Amino acid sequence: MPLRAQLDEIDRRIINELQGGFPLVERPYAAVARELGISEADLIARLKRLLEIGAATRFGPMYHAERMGGAVMLAALAVPEARFEEVAALVNAYDEVAHNYKRAHKYNMWFVVAAETPERIEEVLQDIEARTGLSVLRAPKLKEYFIGFRVPV
Amino acid sequence: MQRIDEKDRAIIAATQAGLPLVPDPWAEVAKETGLEPQEVLERMRAMAERGVIRRIGLVPNHYRLGWTANGMSVWDVPDELVDELGEKVGALPFVTHCYLRPRSLPEWPYNLFAMVHGRSRAEVEGKVARIHSVLKPHVRSFDVLYSTRILKKAGLRIRRDVTPIPHGSKG
Numbered sequence: 001m002p003l004r005a006q007l008d009e010i011d012r013r014i015i016n017e018l019q020g021g022f023p024l025v026e027r028p029y030a031a032v033a034r035e036l037g038i039s040e041a042d043l044i045a046r047l048k049r050l051l052e053i054g055a056a057t058r059f060g061p062m063y064h065a066e067r068m069g070g071a072v073m074l075a076a077l078a079v080p081e082a083r084f085e086e087v088a089a090l091v092n093a094y095d096e097v098a099h100n101y102k103r104a105h106k107y108n109m110w111f112v113v114a115a116e117t118p119e120r121i122e123e124v125l126q127d128i129e130a131r132t133g134l135s136v137l138r139a140p141k142l143k144e145y146f147i148g149f150r151v152p153v
Numbered sequence: 154m155q156r157i158d159e160k161d162r163a164i165i166a167a168t169q170a171g172l173p174l175v176p177d178p179w180a181e182v183a184k185e186t187g188l189e190p191q192e193v194l195e196r197m198r199a200m201a202e203r204g205v206i207r208r209i210g211l212v213p214n215h216y217r218l219g220w221t222a223n224g225m226s227v228w229d230v231p232d233e234l235v236d237e238l239g240e241k242v243g244a245l246p247f248v249t250h251c252y253l254r255p256r257s258l259p260e261w262p263y264n265l266f267a268m269v270h271g272r273s274r275a276e277v278e279g280k281v282a283r284i285h286s287v288l289k290p291h292v293r294s295f296d297v298l299y300s301t302r303i304l305k306k307a308g309l310r311i312r313r314d315v316t317p318i319p320h321g322s323k324g
Contacts, residue, residue, distance in 0.1 A: 003217050015213055022209035024198045027176060044174050050211070051171075058212040060172035061197070063165055067205045069156050074254070092305040102302035103225065107261070109304070110225070137261055143236070143253035145243030 003055055010038060014046055015055065071118040072098075075125060076107040076137040084108070087132050096124050107137055157205060160188060164196055172209065220270045223300045224277040226284060227263035229256070229293040235265055241287050242267050247280050262294060274299065 007015070013036060023031050033043040050056045065072045079087045084102075091097055091111055100111035115121045125136045157165070163186040173181035179197075183190040200206045215223070230238050235253055242265065243251035250268040267284055271277040281297050288295075 002219075004219060015211060015218075018211040019213065020208040020210045022172075024194060024201060024209070026179075026194070028178065029174075029176060040176055044176070047211070048174050054214055054217050056211045057214045058171055059174070059210070060170070061165075061168050061200075061209045062207040062212075063169065064204055064207050067203065068165065088304050097305060099306045100304035101223075101300045102304055103298040103300050105296070105298045107298070110298070111305070137257055139254040139257075139261075139266075141252045142255060143239065145236075145239035145251040145253070 003053065006053055007050075007055060010036065010042075011046060011050060011055070014043070015050065018047075018059075065114060070114060070116055071121055072112060072114045072141070073118075073121045073125070074110065074112055074139040074141070076111075076139065077109040077128075077132070077134050078107050078137075079109050079132075079134065081108075083132075087134070090131060091128060094124055094128075096120070157200070160186070160192075161196055161200060161205070163188070164193060164200075215270055219272050222271040222274045222277045224269045224271075224274075224281060225298040225300070226267045226269055226281050226295065227298065228265040228267070228284075228288060228295045229262045230265050230288060230291045231293075232264065234291055238288055238291060239265055242284055245280075245283065245287065247271075248284070263296065269297075 017036070018032065022028060025031055027040070029043050030040040033040045036043065038046075047056075047059055051059060077087065077091070088100065088102075088109065091109065092100055094113070096113050096115045098112045098114045100109065102108060103110050113121050113124055115124065125138065128134075129136055164182060167182050167185040172178050175181050177190070179193045180190040182188075182193045186193065188196075197206065201209075215221075239251055239253055242248055245267075247269060248267045249270060250266070252266045253264060254266055256262055256264050265288075269277050269280045269284070271280060277297070277299070285292060285295065
């Protein structure tokens, strides 16, 4: 059964309303449940189920990397198609590489490197360049324009 | 900028995989960190105020919910206008991330990145057209890079007793 068909109206409201703004108060689930018109126990059970069936990947605080004292960089490679798998395996093997996406473009590999310092990020990128012979496009975030994104279901 | 201290780090380590799904989650985090529940709550509030916590909530699985198209739209707009334009693009309800990044000339002329998700490529294209209409007439060139495969998706994690490695940023 498609995942969306497994969600009822209350599940959808939970997903739509809980994508941000979970309150930092005593008994927070009870507070949210009251707004949704359900019980605290029902909300907790539904959140567990949404995670279990894979409708959501996570419930909790989203931390801001740089404000925690870490560093993050978006980087890209233009990998010849014949070498794509080899280079993907090499890049993915770094613990510092948090995610990596194939994209339809000359720059076909886009990955995020996160480390404790900007120096360590540069070390990883130079290592990747030396081992692949490809030059890495460095696209650090200079400024963030934000945004309250919601995926409506 | 005020950095996080050891107690904050203990709270982060205890909650980065998720907030406990129990009636009193602060007490649960307190048990794990050796702090008092009230202190957990106060420190989390303080981290939210400082922006260390961006938000607390549910992260839907875009793909599994049918949002399978993901386009990174990239724009070359004049530097002197990029803040004004970036704010406008960021205010569009369907833009998930909007960043200023450096150009790398001559290979990469784009300085404004806006991520768009949709249930189909056509839906993403429609949204990109709306971004285009907001940026007009300042667009010198643009492109949309669709993701075709997830090669790796690991959460960014801090390890206990080690200097923090962040979680929850797209870089």
